[in-house]
Amino acid sequence: MQRAVTEPANTTSMAQHMKDTDILIIGGGMVGVTLALLLAREASLRITLVEAITLPALSPGEPLPYRPSFDARNTALSRKTVATYQELGLWDELQTHATPIHEIHVSERGHFGMARLVAHEENVESFGQVIENAWLGLVLLRALKTCANVTILDGVRLTALTPSPTQMTATLARGDEIFSLSAPLLVAADGAQSVSRTLLGIGATTTPYEQVALVTTVATHLPHDHIAFERFTEHGPIALLPLPDNRRSIVWTLPAGTEQPLIDCSDDEFLTALQSAFGKRAGRFVKTAKRFAYPLALTVAQAQALPRAVILGNAAHTLHPVAGQGFNLCLRDCLALTQRVLAAHREGRDTGTLALLRDYEDARLGDQHNVITFSDRLVRGFSNRTPGLTFARNAGMVTFDLLPAAKQALARYAMGLNQ
Numbered sequence: 001m002q003r004a005v006t007e008p009a010n011t012t013s014m015a016q017h018m019k020d021t022d023i024l025i026i027g028g029g030m031v032g033v034t035l036a037l038l039l040a041r042e043a044s045l046r047i048t049l050v051e052a053i054t055l056p057a058l059s060p061g062e063p064l065p066y067r068p069s070f071d072a073r074n075t076a077l078s079r080k081t082v083a084t085y086q087e088l089g090l091w092d093e094l095q096t097h098a099t100p101i102h103e104i105h106v107s108e109r110g111h112f113g114m115a116r117l118v119a120h121e122e123n124v125e126s127f128g129q130v131i132e133n134a135w136l137g138l139v140l141l142r143a144l145k146t147c148a149n150v151t152i153l154d155g156v157r158l159t160a161l162t163p164s165p166t167q168m169t170a171t172l173a174r175g176d177e178i179f180s181l182s183a184p185l186l187v188a189a190d191g192a193q194s195v196s197r198t199l200l201g202i203g204a205t206t207t208p209y210e211q212v213a214l215v216t217t218v219a220t221h222l223p224h225d226h227i228a229f230e231r232f233t234e235h236g237p238i239a240l241l242p243l244p245d246n247r248r249s250i251v252w253t254l255p256a257g258t259e260q261p262l263i264d265c266s267d268d269e270f271l272t273a274l275q276s277a278f279g280k281r282a283g284r285f286v287k288t289a290k291r292f293a294y295p296l297a298l299t300v301a302q303a304q305a306l307p308r309a310v311i312l313g314n315a316a317h318t319l320h321p322v323a324g325q326g327f328n329l330c331l332r333d334c335l336a337l338t339q340r341v342l343a344a345h346r347e348g349r350d351t352g353t354l355a356l357l358r359d360y361e362d363a364r365l366g367d368q369h370n371v372i373t374f375s376d377r378l379v380r381g382f383s384n385r386t387p388g389l390t391f392a393r394n395a396g397m398v399t400f401d402l403l404p405a406a407k408q409a410l411a412r413y414a415m416g417l418n419q
């Protein structure tokens, strides 16, 4: 990742003046909202979150407008992520619609090898929890709405950025209304196609995988028993994750251009195709829902820290979902940034200096590099059909299954405990 920007000469306590808010977060996705919640624990810090989409009202005291669905996207949360939501006091509510993962089975369709990770063998109750994004989003958003020091501007789009030595000024649009807000620190958490990143002049390296993730929810005739499957097939990996009510989340990676027939076909035709690709390890697929496709690419920002701005979440790195690590990695970034920003704020220091933000970036590059490389190699390694390699992979999985130390290392990695 290259760096192009240097600290402006004049970074004085002027940052304390003329600002509209202390931290301006662009993007109210899972990352922007989680960061805002972490920062909001410091009551004297004023945070403004800008989100392009109009968010649900969520009146206090009323039940959340959630319906368990058969067509939502889900996220596997690592133990570290779960622990963070516990610290925020949100886990009790989140877990009412989350399911623990007790086992992870990794295998390759049509070959002998299989690796099995079992939570109690690693002395943990679970490897993490699977949660519907819809529920996670509602709980986080309602919690954020109760924070007195947070202003949420939804239905508002960032259109321009103007840096000065002491602050970043964002031009914002709500329909035809144009207004601006200034802060000593702007956090760009506006997703893979980040407008902020472009406006800040930061390039991104994008490597298309020529694959799509077909996402849906299914049921099988057998209980899921809290087992997560990662099944590598000749067309791409299929992840099957346990959900509440014995549903299972499917992320089926397919070559780009082959997904449409599987989206348009009848449910029965889809179940037959899935059964044939996945095999019978999870039982018979008996029910499915609407299918959605997400194009897959590895996108990495060429820099994350600038004077007065930092790039976070999918705007900084968008990964292949094969290993379920994208959001968990983003959350560890949020924790590291929060720690530095809160320390500076409490000591009366400027929170938006290049020195502070580079310190954050430097601290995070190693973990980011490891996770990005791990996910990328997993996709590419299992896409290679060379016969010798297929054998080596399967022999590797058998050996791995017999090696407690290797299993423990991978388990800790999957739980978000090893960086």
Ligand SMILES: Cc1cc2nc3c(=O)[nH]c(=O)nc-3n(C[C@H](O)[C@H](O)[C@H](O)COP(=O)(O)OP(=O)(O)OC[C@H]3O[C@@H](n4cnc5c(N)ncnc54)[C@H](O)[C@@H]3O)c2cc1C
Binding pocket: 026, 027, 028, 029, 030, 031, 032, 050, 051, 052, 053, 074, 075, 076, 077, 156, 157, 158, 159, 189, 190, 191, 192, 194, 195, 196, 213, 215, 251, 294, 312, 313, 314, 315, 321, 323, 324, 325, 326, 327, 328, 329, 330
């Ligand atoms: C199929 C699939 C499965 C996945 N499964 C897992 C998993 O199991 N575990 C895991 O850890 N990760 C998983 N991930 C990754 C995870 O979903 C992402 O890491 C996470 O959603 C990133 O969130 P974000 O907030 O950075 O970006 P986004 O969710 O893209 O949010 C960006 C927000 O910014 C807003 N925005 C955009 N432009 C503007 C603008 N100009 N002005 C204002 N607002 C703007 C958007 O409306 C949006 O709300 C998966 C991803 C996919 C595709």
